[in-house]
Amino acid sequence: MFEEPVRRRGMASLTPLIDVVFLLLIFFMLTTSFLQTQSLAVVTPAPSVDELPTDARVVEIWLLGNGTIAIDGTPVERAALAEGLKQAIGERKDLTVTILAEKGSKTQALITAIEAARQSGAKSVGTARVERIAP
Amino acid sequence: MIEFDQEPPKRQFETLIPLINVVFLLLIFFLLAGTMQPAENVAVSLPKGALNDKERDLPSTLIVEADGFVWLGDRVMDAKIAGHFVKQHLGEEGSRRVAVKADRDAPAEAVLELMEGLREAGVEQVTLLTERGS
Incomplete structure (x- = not known):
C-alpha cells in the first residue's frame, strides 16, 4: 500500500526568508545616508555694497581671494576668527558685522565667517561681494 | 565489519539561526539609524559648520556646484539669473522658503550673487545647508 506521507511541517525552509531579509538589508544599506546636515539661516544680502552701513560701528570680515x-x-x-571677532567687538553689542567676499573666496570661508559673526553677539550681520577689497 | 550509526544531517538549520539574527539586527539598525533622502542629480560636498538652526521641511533646494553653476530641480543656470527662475518656481509652489546647498569649494561670490537674486525674488531669508564638523 501507499506509504504514510512524512510530516515535516515543523521546520519549514528558512531560505526564502533569509533571501528577503538580505535583500531588504542591502536596500536599506544603499539608500540610507548617515550624513547629518545642519541648516544655517541667513538673511539675503542687499543688492549693492553701497547700501551697507560704513560708519564706526561696523566690523568688517574680509574673505580674500587667496x-x-x-x-x-x-x-x-x-580657527581664531571667532575669538578675534569677539575681541574686535568687545563690549559694544550694537555693532554690525559685514562680511565682504572678494572674487576667488570659497563658500567654506563664507560659512565660517557667517557662523563666527553669529556667535560673536553682533546685532546684525550683512554680506556683500566685491570685486576686490581695497587694502 | 563494524557499523557506525549514521549521523542524520539535521544541523544545517541550527547553524543558520545566528546568521539570521545578525542580519535582522543589521536590518533594524539601518532602518532606525539612517535617513532616506531623495537622490539628487548633483553631488556636492557641503561646507563644514558648527551652528544648527534646525529648520525642517525646506521645500525648494538650490544646489551650487563647485564651479559656481546653480541647479534648480533638473535645470542648471548661472547664479546671476537664478533669482528669476526661483521667482517662477516659488510662484508655482506658493512658498517663500528656500534652502541652498552649496559646495564648500564653490565661489562665495556665486552664493552671494544667488542670494541677491533671491532677495530680488522676494526671499528674505535663505537656509544654507552645512555638515557637522569644524
Missing part, C-alpha cells in the same frame, strides 16, 4: 581671512584688515587664522 583664501585668507582678515578682520578690518588684520589677517587672522580661520
Whole structure:
C-alpha cells in the first residue's frame, strides 16, 4: 500500500526568508545616508555694497581671494576668527558685522565667517561681494 | 565489519539561526539609524559648520556646484539669473522658503550673487545647508 506521507511541517525552509531579509538589508544599506546636515539661516544680502552701513560701528570680515581671512584688515587664522571677532567687538553689542567676499573666496570661508559673526553677539550681520577689497 | 550509526544531517538549520539574527539586527539598525533622502542629480560636498538652526521641511533646494553653476530641480543656470527662475518656481509652489546647498569649494561670490537674486525674488531669508564638523 501507499506509504504514510512524512510530516515535516515543523521546520519549514528558512531560505526564502533569509533571501528577503538580505535583500531588504542591502536596500536599506544603499539608500540610507548617515550624513547629518545642519541648516544655517541667513538673511539675503542687499543688492549693492553701497547700501551697507560704513560708519564706526561696523566690523568688517574680509574673505580674500587667496583664501585668507582678515578682520578690518588684520589677517587672522580661520580657527581664531571667532575669538578675534569677539575681541574686535568687545563690549559694544550694537555693532554690525559685514562680511565682504572678494572674487576667488570659497563658500567654506563664507560659512565660517557667517557662523563666527553669529556667535560673536553682533546685532546684525550683512554680506556683500566685491570685486576686490581695497587694502 | 563494524557499523557506525549514521549521523542524520539535521544541523544545517541550527547553524543558520545566528546568521539570521545578525542580519535582522543589521536590518533594524539601518532602518532606525539612517535617513532616506531623495537622490539628487548633483553631488556636492557641503561646507563644514558648527551652528544648527534646525529648520525642517525646506521645500525648494538650490544646489551650487563647485564651479559656481546653480541647479534648480533638473535645470542648471548661472547664479546671476537664478533669482528669476526661483521667482517662477516659488510662484508655482506658493512658498517663500528656500534652502541652498552649496559646495564648500564653490565661489562665495556665486552664493552671494544667488542670494541677491533671491532677495530680488522676494526671499528674505535663505537656509544654507552645512555638515557637522569644524
